[in-house]
Amino acid sequence: MRLVKRLLILITVMAPLFAHAASPNSTLIGKWSGVDSEGIKGGFSFNADGSAEMIAGSDVYNETSEYKLMWETETDSKPMRIILTMKNKSDNSTISKFYMIFEIVNKDKIRLGIVEDPKRNPTSIDALSESDRITMKRK
Numbered sequence: 001m002r003l004v005k006r007l008l009i010l011i012t013v014m015a016p017l018f019a020h021a022a023s024p025n026s027t028l029i030g031k032w033s034g035v036d037s038e039g040i041k042g043g044f045s046f047n048a049d050g051s052a053e054m055i056a057g058s059d060v061y062n063e064t065s066e067y068k069l070m071w072e073t074e075t076d077s078k079p080m081r082i083i084l085t086m087k088n089k090s091d092n093s094t095i096s097k098f099y100m101i102f103e104i105v106n107k108d109k110i111r112l113g114i115v116e117d118p119k120r121n122p123t124s125i126d127a128l129s130e131s132d133r134i135t136m137k138r139k
Helices: 002-019 024-028
Strands: 030-035 041-046 052-056 059-061 067-074 080-088 094-106 109-114 133-138
Touching (some): 024 067, 024 094
Antiparallel strands (some): 030 133, 052 059, 067 080
């Protein structure tokens, strides 16, 4: 019985610590930048409200008067996925979707891989060609 009481006390004390562990979504929130295999600078801003901005070279994709860019994650898949969705602001319809897999290296570094076919499920970022992956650092 003493063991059960000790375990209950331990669980009660430790539970709040686990509840505040960083989720993949909270880790991704912020600005990220990197350089791809062709030397082109790129980046993402993942905002807490689900909006996003994508920069590829001199092209910037963010909210305009016509559309908005939103992000969501699938953290139960292996590897985890980010889905960027461009939506029409007037009727909230989907214009296009952009799929990536990701891995969190640490709180300031992530690896991303482009997955053009959403039905394709690569086993890891390293399984993609070099031109389809990038390492990004928090800005």
